[in-house]
Amino acid sequence: MLWTRRAAMTGCCGALAGVAAWPALAEAAYPNRAIKMIVPYPAGGTIDLLGRLVADQLRAGLAATVVVENKPGAATVLGAEQVARSEADGYTLLTATSTTLAINKALYRKLAYDPVADFTPIAPVARVPFALIVNPSLPAKTLAEFTAYAKANPGLAYGSAGNGSPHHLGAEMLRQRLGIDVHHVSYRSSVPALLDVIAGRIAFMVVDLQPALPQIRDGKVRVLGVTTPQRVAVAPDIPTLAELGLDGFELVAWVGVVAPAHVPQPIVEQLAAQIDKLTSDPATIERLTALALEPVSGSTPDRFRAFVKAEVDRWGIIVRNSGAELE
Known part of the structure; x- marks a missing residue:
């Protein structure tokens, strides 16, 4: 059967419409x-x-x-x-x-x-859970002992991963809740601050638990408590700071x-x-x-x-x- 001119034009327009639709169809297929x-x-x-x-x-x-x-x-x-x-x-x-x-x-x-x-x-x-850690040379094995020591020795240095980081804010929350006078030392990240706690250059730190846990287990730092509402599954022996008397204390990134x-x-x-x-x-x-x-x-x-x-x-x-x- 021969196409009429109208039929040919209709078929051509339909084909062009189909071609024009290809990019839209392709764009709809995410991801491409x-x-x-x-x-x-x-x-x-x-x-x-x-x-x-x-x-x-x-x-x-x-x-x-x-x-x-x-x-x-x-x-x-x-x-x-x-x-x-x-x-x-x-x-x-x-x-x-x-x-x-x-x-x-x-x-x-x-x-x-x-x-x-x-x-x-x-x-x-x-x-991301956090924990309060101290240098093992500090004569503080509990949160109560740490509080007493910090009050008797104002100006203790603590480290953070930078001004306004969760590490800094967590330590400031502790300062306010415990009523202690401490000094902030800002680092570029949490790792060098953690290393300085181990070396004794700074006394304590509120640190994300993930990099600190091997150091805790090796005895290079002493952990006093975690900042989560419940104990952390991988370290169930570490009490929460809330359990230790800081009701409602929570720091979780x-x-x-x-x-x-x-x-x-x-x-x-x-x-x-x-x-x-x-x-x-x-x-x-x-x-x-x-x-x-x-x-x-x-x-x-x-x-x-x-x-x-x-x-x-x-x-x-x-x-x-x-x-x-x-x-």
Whole structure:
């Protein structure tokens, strides 16, 4: 059968319409290009480990190419600002922490991003417990003895991972609750501060439990208590500071994944499902628990958003009470 001119034109237009639809169909198939995971911390640390675990899960679960890029600096501000200004297409993600999304809001006079308005929350990954440690030469084996010693020896030096870090804020919370006079020494990260506690150059520190636990077990530092509401699974013999008399005392940092604001909901749900799959996996739970980390599963993007908003308020009070501030 011969085509009429009208039929030929109709067929041609239909074919062109189909060709025009191809890019839209291809764009709808997420992911169809590499995903970038920004980690605003140096390579090799706890946050970097968690970011890479998420990246591995996205590679496997979404059959995607995922590139991890470490962009440390300015208390995570550099990496966070990059992600906040990226396209809202699900191809740029941030391994964010309580510093990024809660502490910095109160810490900086002018912050280059808004932790609530500029990001799409995807999912939490893990909580990070802290502990109060002292140099073993200190004649204090309990929190009560430490309090008495600090009051009798005002000006004890403590270390932190920087002004406004959870380590600094935790020690300031202790200073206020215990009524002691102590001196803050700021370091570039928690590891050199921990090494100076071991060496006796500073007397004590509130430190994330993960790097401190081997030193505790080897007797290089003495632990007085953990800052979590309940005892930490990997170290059940260490009491909480709340158990030791500081009712309600809690210092727990956290790690999660966010994207730029306004990422389409179907993409958010895909990403959140993969992260929840990771944090619900028994092998992952066992691995993170052994590292003194607490995996978080069963959340949703909406719950994570509400959590972040509440944390902005909670940490804001802690920062203001500490007097910490950055330009």
